[in-house]
Amino acid sequence: THPPSASYSVIPKAYPLFGSIFSIAANKHRRVLWIADILHRSPSSTFTLHRSLGSRQVFTANPAVVQHILKTQFPIYHKGYTLHRALGDFLGNGIFNADGDTWKFQRQLSSHQFNTRSLRKFVETVVDTELSDRLVPILSSTAAGDSSPAVLDFQDILQRFTFDNICRIAFGFDPAYLLPSLPETKFARAFEEGTKLSSERFNAAIPLVWKIKKLFNIGSEKQLRMAISEVRGLAKRIVREKKQELREKKQELREKASLDSVDLLSRFLNSGISDEDFVTDIVISFILAGRDTTSAALTWFFWLLSKHPNVEKEIVKEIKEKSDGPVYDEVKDMVYTHAALCESMRLYPPVPVDTKEAATDDVLPDGTFVKKGTRVAYHVYAMGRSEKLWGSDWAKFRPERWLKVAEGPDDVEGTKWKFVQMDPFMYPVFQAGPRVCLGKEMAFLQMKRIVGGVLRRFKVVPVAAEGEEPVYIAHLTSLMKNGFPVRIEKRRDITIN
Numbered sequence: 001t002h003p004p005s006a007s008y009s010v011i012p013k014a015y016p017l018f019g020s021i022f023s024i025a026a027n028k029h030r031r032v033l034w035i036a037d038i039l040h041r042s043p044s045s046t047f048t049l050h051r052s053l054g055s056r057q058v059f060t061a062n063p064a065v066v067q068h069i070l071k072t073q074f075p076i077y078h079k080g081y082t083l084h085r086a087l088g089d090f091l092g093n094g095i096f097n098a099d100g101d102t103w104k105f106q107r108q109l110s111s112h113q114f115n116t117r118s119l120r121k122f123v124e125t126v127v128d129t130e131l132s133d134r135l136v137p138i139l140s141s142t143a144a145g146d147s148s149p150a151v152l153d154f155q156d157i158l159q160r161f162t163f164d165n166i167c168r169i170a171f172g173f174d175p176a177y178l179l180p181s182l183p184e185t186k187f188a189r190a191f192e193e194g195t196k197l198s199s200e201r202f203n204a205a206i207p208l209v210w211k212i213k214k215l216f217n218i219g220s221e222k223q224l225r226m227a228i229s230e231v232r233g234l235a236k237r238i239v240r241e242k243k244q245e246l247r248e249k250k251q252e253l254r255e256k257a258s259l260d261s262v263d264l265l266s267r268f269l270n271s272g273i274s275d276e277d278f279v280t281d282i283v284i285s286f287i288l289a290g291r292d293t294t295s296a297a298l299t300w301f302f303w304l305l306s307k308h309p310n311v312e313k314e315i316v317k318e319i320k321e322k323s324d325g326p327v328y329d330e331v332k333d334m335v336y337t338h339a340a341l342c343e344s345m346r347l348y349p350p351v352p353v354d355t356k357e358a359a360t361d362d363v364l365p366d367g368t369f370v371k372k373g374t375r376v377a378y379h380v381y382a383m384g385r386s387e388k389l390w391g392s393d394w395a396k397f398r399p400e401r402w403l404k405v406a407e408g409p410d411d412v413e414g415t416k417w418k419f420v421q422m423d424p425f426m427y428p429v430f431q432a433g434p435r436v437c438l439g440k441e442m443a444f445l446q447m448k449r450i451v452g453g454v455l456r457r458f459k460v461v462p463v464a465a466e467g468e469e470p471v472y473i474a475h476l477t478s479l480m481k482n483g484f485p486v487r488i489e490k491r492r493d494i495t496i497n
């Protein structure tokens with residue numbers, strides 16, 4: 001948890017013309033925590049930040065307002081101009097940056113990628129090979145002490161894992177980023193740079209600055225241009241190769257491939273979409289969506305586990321009841337682990353703040369007036385740490401909050417948990433409403449399989465001294481500022497069958 005400090009505990013002062021840019025600039029490095037603190041002090045859990053030149057941004061941690069913008073008034077609250085402008089160079093018209101019919105079309109076609117059959121295949125092939133061929137060997141040799149260094153940055157390892165996974169899902173392309181040599185991969189680095197610099201545009205205190213830099217192609221805008229060209233260049237090459245491959249295959253093989261393929265690119269190409277730019281946009285959006293979200297969730301999860309041995313013990317108990325294989329039904333059924341992941345993402349949501357833009361004037365349920373063009377953001381991080389929503393023990397990491405003891409014959413063999421769904425507008429970690437995360441189920445399967453595969457064999461032990469906490473930062477997703485240095489120990493309290 002993050003104790004409040006005097007420097008950010010007041011509603012920021014707003015000046016004519018400049019708005020609160022001085023406070024915004026002073027809190028740039030801790031934007032998420034700063035706004036969360038203001039929201040916690042606001043009686044209505046909603047407040048308006050005055051930006052420069054009369055522009056305003058509304059922040060909310062109120063579930064009724066979240067429901068209003070994400071569901072009841074969905075047609076009014078779209079991605080909008082500011083986001084489109086800031087992320088457009090990187091994402092083009094991909095699903096993450098699209099509204100209206102372009103969005104609907106991508107959503108409908110890609111939703112097939114997330115049916116049970118595809119998900120089963122995903123766990124049984126993509127996740128499992130990355131786990132057994134890459135992650136486990138690296139952790140084994142670190143634990144055995146026969147690789148240097150003895151300390152791993154677990155955040156980096158998890159990012160490499162999810163990057164490989166999502167590239168295989170999106171493109172059917174394996175960037176082999178998680179290798180024992182921890183290689184520098186140009187594509188992955190450029191992707192990271194593109195995300196970071198685009199998100200800085202979005203959060204800029206004075207947006208005019210980046211627009212001028214872009215015009216003259218200098219500084220961060222020059223870097224961004226180079227990163228985007230690297231990412232799009234490689235993505236386009238893959239799209240072309242895949243197109244060629246599909247063209248060469250006979251029709252019946254193509255049909256078979258479309259049924260069997262785990263990658264989204266083949267699905268889109270097979271459905272007859274041939275515009276290379278558009279397909280590239282779609283694939284890039286998916287990589288962004290699936291890349292740092294699951295790794296962020298797991299990084300904080302493993303840290304919280306190291307502080308809560310009782311929870312770790314319960315998870316290990318659950319793992320012991322399962323086989324060590326990628327058995328879809330077993331992975332799906334890890335109820336306690338599922339609850340622990342939900343609880344961890346309550347305190348450390350992978351996407352801490354998410355913003356919409358009002359297409360017309362509107363009034364929020366709490367009476368806040370919203371002028372057309374105003375950005376309205378729901379603050380997932382503040383909501384997860386709200387005493388109003390979670391009670392006086394909100395700061396406790398307690399997976400049991402998500403569970404009740406199942407009644408029935410299972411009781412005889414010991415506790416069998418049942419998962420309790422929460423109101424999605426009170427816990428919008430995956431967003432909610434018509435644009436709810438498409439990859440939610442896939443993300444849980446992947447995370448549970450990784451947790452099972454790792455904790456069955458190893459203990460992940462942070463190097464940080466007792467009482468030292470990782471520093472929280474966020475670009476588009478939550479991160480540990482200086483990585484997550486850990487030692488890996490072989491687990492002795494479980495037998496591998």
Ligand code: HEM
Nearest residue numbers: 289290293294297350351354429430431435437438439443
């Ligand atoms: C723990 C992991 C994840 C979390 C917390 C998460 C969270 C979110 C959130 C908050 C959004 C809404 C963003 C917005 O519209 O502004 C979103 C959208 C989306 N997510 Fe996830 N996500 C996760 C993993 C994934 C994975 C693994 C994939 C894909 C393989 C994925 C695919 C998508 C897509 C395609 C959208 C856009 C949906 C739309 O606009 O209709 N997500 N996710």
